[in-house]
Amino acid sequence: MDYSANSDRYNKMVYRRCGKSGLKLPAISLGMWRNFGDVSSLTNGREMILGAFDLGITHFDLANNYGPCAGSAEETFGKVLSEELRSYRDELVISTKAGYYLRPGPYGDWGSRKYILSSLEHSLKSMNLDYVDIFYHHRPDPDTPMEETAEALAQVVRQGKALYVGISNYSPEQTARMIDILNGMGVHLLIHQLSHSMLGRQNEPVYDVLDQKGVGSIVFSPLAQGILSNRYLHGIPEEPRSKSRQGLCSESCITPEMMIKIEALHDLAQERGQGLSQMALAWVLQRATSVIIGASRLSQIRENCQSTENLAFSKEENDKIDAILNG
Secondary structure, X not given: XXXXXOOOXXXXXXXXXXXXXXXXXXXXXXXXXXXXXXXXXXXXHHHHHXXXXXXXXXXEEOOOOOOOOOOHHHHHHHHHHHHHHHHHHHHOXXXXXXXXXXXXXXXXXXOOHHHHHHHHHHHHHHHOOOOEEEEEEOOOOOOOOHHHHHHHHHHHHHOOOXXXXXXXXXXXXXXXXXXXXXXXXXXXXXXXXXXXXXXEOOOHHHHHHHHHHOOEEEEEOOOOOXXXXXXXXXXXXXXXXXXXXXXXXXXXXXXXXXXXXXXXXXXXXXXXXXXXXXXXXXXXXXXXXXXXEOOOOHHHHHHHHHHHHOOOOOHHHHHHHHHHHHO
């Protein structure tokens, strides 16, 4: 049976302008780093992608090496796009990235023009797309001149293979420099993708640069690899123990001191009428344009989307959160 999207989907989500651009992003975006590759269930992946769109999530975040195995998440998304979402293509914001290891040899990593351009061609083929909406350089390259990386990003915009470009994991100084280089080439940097959460605030200085330059922001790991969820309220369950080497937190993360903070944050979330993960997402959205959530099942996506029902924090609440985290 043909897929027909929920007609009420745009009434369920908050959309925010991305910096000084015309593009609006949903407050909640779906990341496909894990659980969408060829080692995962295609049926479950399809259910999450379509279910997310029905909830008003229009932005799907990928990269050339997402899976596992590397690259298979793009193939999964391409299948769902071709079979169910093709008629909705103009309602979707699809992003991908290049910058981490993709293939052996000197041309499959970092930030050379050759790697960046060939990676995007591979991603477009995997997803059966003519263009992506956002193409990121995934991390700064210490050996390639930033001008070369910027020229590759500018080229994909000129060619129409990406509507916008972004960067990820750049320092404040690197961010400012890339923005200025691209501006000199007549290309506006749309967005910076950074790690940020209640438990990981080291990148907050990046926001100051983005605000000054009119660039949007989108956050990955807003739940600190799941620590800021109910998953760890009673210690590490068996499932994450087995997956600790696949990007989830390890037992060393869940110290007695950490558990005291998590329980206090959970109590505050309950006072706000939210779950811990919902409050954690809302807290990040005080600064970020959008947050990227990961999921292994549709119910998690539904739960996280409910964070948009209460995005406001009083000064007292923010002060209490700071006191908990600094305690």
